[in-house]
Amino acid sequence: MGKKELRLRAVVAPTETVIVSAYDRDGKADACTLAFYMVSSHVPPCVTVAINATQRRKTLKSMLESKAFVLGFPSVGQVREADYLGVESGYKTDKLKNIGFTAIEGKTVHAPIINELPLSLECEIVHTATVGSHMQVTGEVKRILADESILNEKDRVVLEKLRPIIYDEEEGIYLSVGDKAADAFKSGIELKKTLEDTKNDNEHS
Numbered sequence: 001m002g003k004k005e006l007r008l009r010a011v012v013a014p015t016e017t018v019i020v021s022a023y024d025r026d027g028k029a030d031a032c033t034l035a036f037y038m039v040s041s042h043v044p045p046c047v048t049v050a051i052n053a054t055q056r057r058k059t060l061k062s063m064l065e066s067k068a069f070v071l072g073f074p075s076v077g078q079v080r081e082a083d084y085l086g087v088e089s090g091y092k093t094d095k096l097k098n099i100g101f102t103a104i105e106g107k108t109v110h111a112p113i114i115n116e117l118p119l120s121l122e123c124e125i126v127h128t129a130t131v132g133s134h135m136q137v138t139g140e141v142k143r144i145l146a147d148e149s150i151l152n153e154k155d156r157v158v159l160e161k162l163r164p165i166i167y168d169e170e171e172g173i174y175l176s177v178g179d180k181a182a183d184a185f186k187s188g189i190e191l192k193k194t195l196e197d198t199k200n201d202n203e204h205s
């Protein structure tokens, strides 16, 4: 089959859905849903989110004012609540209260942890940069809080237990994580070895 050029857009691949939360000046917890999220550093651990700065996002305002945020990971069972937090604005109503979500202040940063979310990263803002319509906000992870029910015996997060929400902008749908495809850093090493062996065999034949 041939290849086709597509209309220019940034999102083609599916992304993980996260909920970012921050306190406003009055101490009210704001939260909104984001699909533009990435791990941006291992040492120190940092995450970056991209938030539209040309539109009014109350959560972005609160994040910048408090210089902190919490990145929360919802589970597929919370997909309706996650979608709601992405279609309503904190300027109009108390979104968290409306869906029965509660928050407590983080230990390391002045930002709200949403109790109902199974995994939360307390982040201190260390860098911002604006590219086009979006402001990239990088937070250094200062503390990670996880429900015991999503952990294995080594305290690693098990995706099958967390059941994160995958957002597919192409079709405008949410998905859950599918089957395991391969072992990371193993299937590529095996291929690398096979290629090297073939090259050596060819050189010596």
Ligand SMILES: Cc1cc2nc3c(=O)[nH]c(=O)nc-3n(C[C@H](O)[C@H](O)[C@H](O)COP(=O)(O)O)c2cc1C
Pocket (backbone or CB within 6 Å): 017, 030, 031, 032, 033, 034, 035, 036, 037, 050, 051, 052, 053, 056, 057, 058, 059, 060, 082, 083, 085, 086, 087, 088, 089, 090, 091, 167
């Ligand atoms: C699935 C989904 C993903 C979203 N991803 C982003 C994003 O990455 N960046 C962004 O600026 N807005 C994103 N939004 C939109 C905001 O969540 C939305 O504008 C929200 O109402 C802002 O709320 P606030 O004004 O209370 O902060 C997303 C919405 C949904 C439903």
